[in-house]
Amino acid sequence: MNNYRPEISQEEFEEIENYLLKNLSLAQQEDFEKRMESDSVLREEVILQQKLLTAVELGSFAKGVKDVKPSEAKIRKIYNNKVWVVAAVFVGVVLFSFLGYLFLRETNSTELDLYSAYFYADPGLPVVMSSSENYEFYDGMVSYKEGNYEEAIAIWSLLPDLKLNSDTLRYYLGVAHMNLNQFEEAADYLGWVTSDPQSEFQTKAIWYRALINIRQNEINQAIELLEVLLPETRAEELLKKLKKSP
DSSP, X not given: OOOOOSOOOHHHHHXXXXXXXXXXXXXXXXXXXXXXXXXXXXXXXXXXXXXXXXXXXXXXXXXXXXXXXXXXOOSOOOOGGGHXXXXXXXXXXXXXXHHHHHHHTTOOSSHHHHHHHHOOOOOOOOOOOSSSTXXXXXXXXXXXXXXXXXXXXXXXXXXXXXXXXXHHHHHHHHHHXXXXXXXXXXXXXXXXXXXXXXXXXXXXXXXHHHHHHHHXXXXXXXXXXXXXXXXXXXXXXXXXXXXXXX
């Protein structure tokens, strides 16, 4: 049974919205996720708002696609009747990953356990489509948010080199490959972002790159990367577990 609150304050709503839209600082995000771990009502409220937000995003995208010329819509069309199906699938993937993270995070017996405990899929960027500009990028992001990572990679791979070499696209290509357990490809894309101090995705890329090292039993390399993220709580916690491992 869902325990959605009959009403939430404007302040709570804005905090949830900022979390889902990735507008919080790293410290604020960590604090919010800690609260979700211990507050099931807050957690379910976040899930509900994610459903609504995803539906709105994809509905706006579908509306924007109506103005795209046939020659520009060379990948595929997004239909309005997909919105709630996509939202449900995406929320299910995010919820499963997040619950798996909470359930497994105390495990530290093997590298695979640690990877599974701390890996959860990046939910992707909000989909906004008001014109044909960047259509292919957002089309790929819709596929990514559906959990169709192979299709997202295929769409993004068709983009011109100028866009393909952006830190945003390299980051999401990296995490898309991670979701397919294609770690060599993921490491290549994320490696570019970890070395770019100007990228807003650098910190997250370092985190995911460290997880790849753990998955491949490259513990010393993982430790070096995680130490860059200190004093982030999550990195500090994982470091302690890695240093306890035999």
